[in-house]
Amino acid sequence: MKIMNRKRVTYVVVVALAIAFPFITPDPEFWVSSGGTRAIWLGVAALSMSFLNRNLGLMSLGQLFFSGVSGYIVAISSVNHNVKFGTSVPLAILAGTLSGVLIGWIALKTKGVYFFMLTLAVTLGLYSFANQAQEITRGHTGINSIPSPIIFGMDFAYVTPLYYLFLGIAIVLFALCKFLEKTSFGIALKGVRDNEDRMISMGYRTMPLKMIAFVFSAFIASIAGVMGVFYVTNISPDSVGLIRSIDLLVIVVVGGATYLGGAFVGAILIAVFEAIIQDFTQYYVGATGILFIVVLLLAPQGLMGITAQVRARRAKKAGASA
Amino acid sequence: MTQFIFTFLNGLTLAGLYFLVASGLTLIFGLMRVINLAHGAFYLLAGYISWTIADKTGNWLYGAIVGALSLGVFGTLVYVLLLRKFQYEELRVALITLGVSLVLAQAMLAIFGGEYYQTNIPESLTFSVPIPGLGLSYPFFRIFVLILAIVVAIGLWVFISKTRYGAIIRAGVDDTTMVSALGINVQAVFIWIFFLGSLLVGFAGAVGGTTNSFGMGTDGDYLLFSLQVVIIGGLGSIGGVAIGSFLVGVIGQFATGYFPTFAGIITFAMLILILAFRPQGILGKKQ
Numbered sequence: 001m002k003i004m005n006r007k008r009v010t011y012v013v014v015v016a017l018a019i020a021f022p023f024i025t026p027d028p029e030f031w032v033s034s035g036g037t038r039a040i041w042l043g044v045a046a047l048s049m050s051f052l053n054r055n056l057g058l059m060s061l062g063q064l065f066f067s068g069v070s071g072y073i074v075a076i077s078s079v080n081h082n083v084k085f086g087t088s089v090p091l092a093i094l095a096g097t098l099s100g101v102l103i104g105w106i107a108l109k110t111k112g113v114y115f116f117m118l119t120l121a122v123t124l125g126l127y128s129f130a131n132q133a134q135e136i137t138r139g140h141t142g143i144n145s146i147p148s149p150i151i152f153g154m155d156f157a158y159v160t161p162l163y164y165l166f167l168g169i170a171i172v173l174f175a176l177c178k179f180l181e182k183t184s185f186g187i188a189l190k191g192v193r194d195n196e197d198r199m200i201s202m203g204y205r206t207m208p209l210k211m212i213a214f215v216f217s218a219f220i221a222s223i224a225g226v227m228g229v230f231y232v233t234n235i236s237p238d239s240v241g242l243i244r245s246i247d248l249l250v251i252v253v254v255g256g257a258t259y260l261g262g263a264f265v266g267a268i269l270i271a272v273f274e275a276i277i278q279d280f281t282q283y284y285v286g287a288t289g290i291l292f293i294v295v296l297l298l299a300p301q302g303l304m305g306i307t308a309q310v311r312a313r314r315a316k317k318a319g320a321s322a
Numbered sequence: 323m324t325q326f327i328f329t330f331l332n333g334l335t336l337a338g339l340y341f342l343v344a345s346g347l348t349l350i351f352g353l354m355r356v357i358n359l360a361h362g363a364f365y366l367l368a369g370y371i372s373w374t375i376a377d378k379t380g381n382w383l384y385g386a387i388v389g390a391l392s393l394g395v396f397g398t399l400v401y402v403l404l405l406r407k408f409q410y411e412e413l414r415v416a417l418i419t420l421g422v423s424l425v426l427a428q429a430m431l432a433i434f435g436g437e438y439y440q441t442n443i444p445e446s447l448t449f450s451v452p453i454p455g456l457g458l459s460y461p462f463f464r465i466f467v468l469i470l471a472i473v474v475a476i477g478l479w480v481f482i483s484k485t486r487y488g489a490i491i492r493a494g495v496d497d498t499t500m501v502s503a504l505g506i507n508v509q510a511v512f513i514w515i516f517f518l519g520s521l522l523v524g525f526a527g528a529v530g531g532t533t534n535s536f537g538m539g540t541d542g543d544y545l546l547f548s549l550q551v552v553i554i555g556g557l558g559s560i561g562g563v564a565i566g567s568f569l570v571g572v573i574g575q576f577a578t579g580y581f582p583t584f585a586g587i588i589t590f591a592m593l594i595l596i597l598a599f600r601p602q603g604i605l606g607k608k609q
Contacts, residue, residue: 117553120549122590126586128546132586242423286425289421289424289427296421
């Protein structure tokens with residue numbers, strides 16, 4: 001009960017801080033967009049990965065595929081065909097989510113490192129398609145100057161409205177993930193993660209369970225794809241390339257891949273890191289790579305897991321000396 | 323008809339290159355369960371090194387030898403320093419190698435810049451051979467790549483399934499403890515496998531850097547090709563790599579030649595289709 005309360009207090013404090021952020025940050029012009037909005041967008045993308053890893057034990061690099069599908073649909077339909085966002089955004093999210101059924105059908109037959117490789121190949125496949133299919137995607141140049149959405153007369157081209165829109169989306173999706181984990185579906189899912197054979201022998205049909213979880217994560221990733229289009233205002237093959245995939249992976253692993261909050265902790269860290277290092281952009285990729293390797297070598301549970309790791313090590317030492 | 327034959331030959335010789343690239347990946351995985359996702363970066367690094375040496379010495383073969391050997395040493399260092407401790411945590415190892423590929427990509431960009439490079443074909447091999455019955459000719463060097471791939475394939479197969487060293491390697495993978503008890507240093511065996519696998523991709527980088535141009539982004543492309551090849555053929559099987567390379571190379575070339583816009587999608591659809599029926603790949607063992 002005590003832990004429950006502490007958790008609830010943490011959530012309230014984090015949300016309050018997030019709401020106050022545009023008013024308390026120094027240099028809001030820069031930090032709200034390059035720090036806050038960016039971190040929330042990346043955090044939602046990473047959340048789709050964390051959800052799957054935490055509840056099914058599967059690390060997927062295919063999330064960028066779903067983001068790419070929805071992002072490209074919004075970009076192409078609004079820039080090339082003048083389709084209104086009211087139509088294109090729901091359609092794009094639906095298409096991204098449904099593509100999860102196709103990928104899931106194949107990928108969920110595999111596990112562990114096979115699943116990881118297969119989903120990586122899926123994303124790289126979209127990258128090469130986006131590069132080759134110039135008539136559709138404009139190839140390497142990508143689709144630029146995508147207009148920003150106007151909802152109820154509010155123009156989201158401005159920094160602060162976009163920040164609050166993203167924050168709202170992130171809170172709703174995070175709460176939805178937490179809620180799903182508490183339902184009987186979420187509990188069955190953890191059973192599949194820990195011992196699929198036992199779940200099968202108990203009479204569960206595990207494939208539909210895994211499929212629903214996978215498609216749900218594709219749904220989150222599709223939303224992140226649309227958020228990316230509105231935040232960056234362009235989309236190109238690099239938006240779904242190898243470096244971006246690894247970026248997302250770095251966020252998840254550095255934050256803590258078995259914690260939902262880890263997605264946002266990692267995203268904030270990476271967004272701040274990017275913002276600080278942006279005068280030295282040529283070193284960014286290498287610096288993230290080194291950070292990633294160091295975290296994997298020393299703290300594989302990520303930042304969220306450091307306290308647990310330290311506690312476990314202390315307990316082990318105490319046990320050894322006793 | 324001419325286009326058909328040329329596309330087929332291009333596909334076949336490209337399959338030879340894919341085999342050289344992916345055989346190292348599958349060798350290391352098949353024997354050690356370690357998946358090296360810096361494989362594409364290794365390929366590109368070897369391309370740069372071979373290009374530099376060939377450019378300085380004017381000798382293609384020196385470039386290829388130095389490229390292959392330096393990658394062999396580099397790969398071994400990565401294994402010993404970063405991976406060995408976690409060898410049995412498959413996913414963690416895969417993630418670390420992705421980190422290595424990021425650092426490598428950055429370093430190579432800093433040194434070689436964003437331009438594209440291509441090593442010159444050795445002069446003695448620049449001739450073309452006539453295709454009988456068509457009155458056309460085909461560059462010999464591309465056929466040479468295919469021959470190299472076949473030689474490497476047979477060599478690997480003989481080494482692993484017919485020699486004493488191969489037997490030690492296979493035994494060391496099946497039961498590390500037992501083989502150690504027989505007085506064989508299994509750690510040394512693993513180091514040699516990693517050396518050999520990296521040497522292969524280094525050699526592939528030297529050869530592929532001569533038939534195709536390379537530069538920023540090539541690492542991702544060849545990582546994709548290798549993954550497609552081993553996923554289709556079945557991870558860990560040399561025969562599977564041969565089949566996978568053939569399919570990805572030939573079908574990829576036909577797709578690029580006849581439906582350029584959808585080339586990526588066609589290869590991808592093939593991959594999905596094969597996995598739908600055989601999730602472990604064509605020659606892969608059940609997981």
